[in-house]
Amino acid sequence: MEDKLVEEREVFLEGRKMNTNVVLVGHVDHGKSTLIGRLLYDSESIMDDRVEEIQKLAEEYKRRFEFAYFLDSFEDELKEERTIDTVSLMFKSKKNYYTITDVPGHKEFIKNMLTGASHADVAVLVVSAEEGVQEQTGRHMFLLKMLGIKQVFVVVNKMDAVDYNKEKFETVKKQISELLNSFDYRTEEMLFIPVSAIEGDNIYHRSEELDWYEGPTLIEALDGVTLEGKEKPLRFVVQDVYEVDGERTIVGRVESGMLRKGDKVIFKPTSVNGEIEKIEVFEGELEEAVAGDCVGIVINGEVNRGDVCGVVENPPLAAEKFLGEAVLLDKYLKKGARLELRCGTAKVRCEVKEIKEKINSETGEVMEKYPKEINEHDAATIVFATEPLVVEKFVDVPELGRFVLVKNGRSIGAGVVLDAPL
Numbered sequence: 001m002e003d004k005l006v007e008e009r010e011v012f013l014e015g016r017k018m019n020t021n022v023v024l025v026g027h028v029d030h031g032k033s034t035l036i037g038r039l040l041y042d043s044e045s046i047m048d049d050r051v052e053e054i055q056k057l058a059e060e061y062k063r064r065f066e067f068a069y070f071l072d073s074f075e076d077e078l079k080e081e082r083t084i085d086t087v088s089l090m091f092k093s094k095k096n097y098y099t100i101t102d103v104p105g106h107k108e109f110i111k112n113m114l115t116g117a118s119h120a121d122v123a124v125l126v127v128s129a130e131e132g133v134q135e136q137t138g139r140h141m142f143l144l145k146m147l148g149i150k151q152v153f154v155v156v157n158k159m160d161a162v163d164y165n166k167e168k169f170e171t172v173k174k175q176i177s178e179l180l181n182s183f184d185y186r187t188e189e190m191l192f193i194p195v196s197a198i199e200g201d202n203i204y205h206r207s208e209e210l211d212w213y214e215g216p217t218l219i220e221a222l223d224g225v226t227l228e229g230k231e232k233p234l235r236f237v238v239q240d241v242y243e244v245d246g247e248r249t250i251v252g253r254v255e256s257g258m259l260r261k262g263d264k265v266i267f268k269p270t271s272v273n274g275e276i277e278k279i280e281v282f283e284g285e286l287e288e289a290v291a292g293d294c295v296g297i298v299i300n301g302e303v304n305r306g307d308v309c310g311v312v313e314n315p316p317l318a319a320e321k322f323l324g325e326a327v328l329l330d331k332y333l334k335k336g337a338r339l340e341l342r343c344g345t346a347k348v349r350c351e352v353k354e355i356k357e358k359i360n361s362e363t364g365e366v367m368e369k370y371p372k373e374i375n376e377h378d379a380a381t382i383v384f385a386t387e388p389l390v391v392e393k394f395v396d397v398p399e400l401g402r403f404v405l406v407k408n409g410r411s412i413g414a415g416v417v418l419d420a421p422l
């Protein structure tokens, strides 16, 4: 039994190493859901009975059968006819495993988009050949830039609707390049792929209609992505603390690095320290846990939800001030505003100490230095003063490097940590 567990775990970890996280972004209706449906269908990740089930549902709603309906949330999507939340799906090419996330195209869902994109290794920007660059194309580019996603493939979709015309593709490509350049992306190294998600051209199969295009198909491009595998420090985020028979178990998630039995660790901001006596999972005990694992650890000391633990040689730091970049979803945000800030499992009070730059989230352009306030959809670099909490630069530990701003129980903004502690 135990051997089997160990074996399964190894297979799982091996699989995870090869897993590429892809996020799909782009303006509403440019074909993101359809593209995912096509990837799943052509990679034979969808069972035949599921196809029938979805076809039936589609009929009920009197719309013609479309690939967008393959998504897990398809029932809602049929009713709403739009993607209203992020959806993640797994599929496998001949070479690789993928987790692909579809994000909504509307502005109200920028927050979702931020959380959806935050684990992405690579982004696919979908732009309709018919409509070209639209408002959300720019906003999503901005978010990708903010989240530090360097690898971006541009898919020019709906080529069937423009008669597979090369000139049309070149025009849209030029338009997108100009936008990408304004976000400091180097477009000369970037791939632009003409596709039709509906017809399946250049997604999994090379298109005869697009014989003027010599580059890779989308799946070939994705299969060619290499992931950075740098060693990261241990960050274990506390979710709950239980006490049973005088033994205290701390339940949480390893967000980065590796947790080993016997490790000397310290929790912040509380500064409790000790040695890991046991690493527990539902099925038994582990010698070590890696990023993504939810485990219980046994240690002595007062630890609270929201605390973060690391090894003593490379501990997390508690900040009372940090620099973040955020997008606002509320009408306005003023310097001096007092809000709640959530990061990891921590919830603390915070104050907007200083707004350094007001940024146009469609173009990335700095609009004003040290403004008194910012408005809906503006982005800004902001100095926050907070109750002591552990945050990390987003580029170092993404899971502890993004935060949500809450006012009266409502999320009004989301962002990433640029520098901490200040």
Ligand code: GTP
Pocket (backbone or CB within 6 Å): 026, 027, 028, 029, 030, 031, 032, 033, 034, 035, 066, 068, 081, 082, 083, 103, 104, 105, 106, 157, 158, 159, 160, 161, 195, 196, 197, 198, 199
């Ligand atoms: P949101 O989730 O609302 O942001 O939209 P989306 O980007 O997921 O678009 P979706 O896949 O739902 O497609 C929108 C419309 O475009 C649907 O009617 C699709 O059938 C159509 N469409 C998608 N891909 C293609 C394509 O390759 N060619 C043509 N002609 N139409 C397409």
Ligand code: MG
Pocket (backbone or CB within 6 Å): 032, 033, 034, 068, 082, 083, 102, 104
């Ligand atoms: Mg969609």
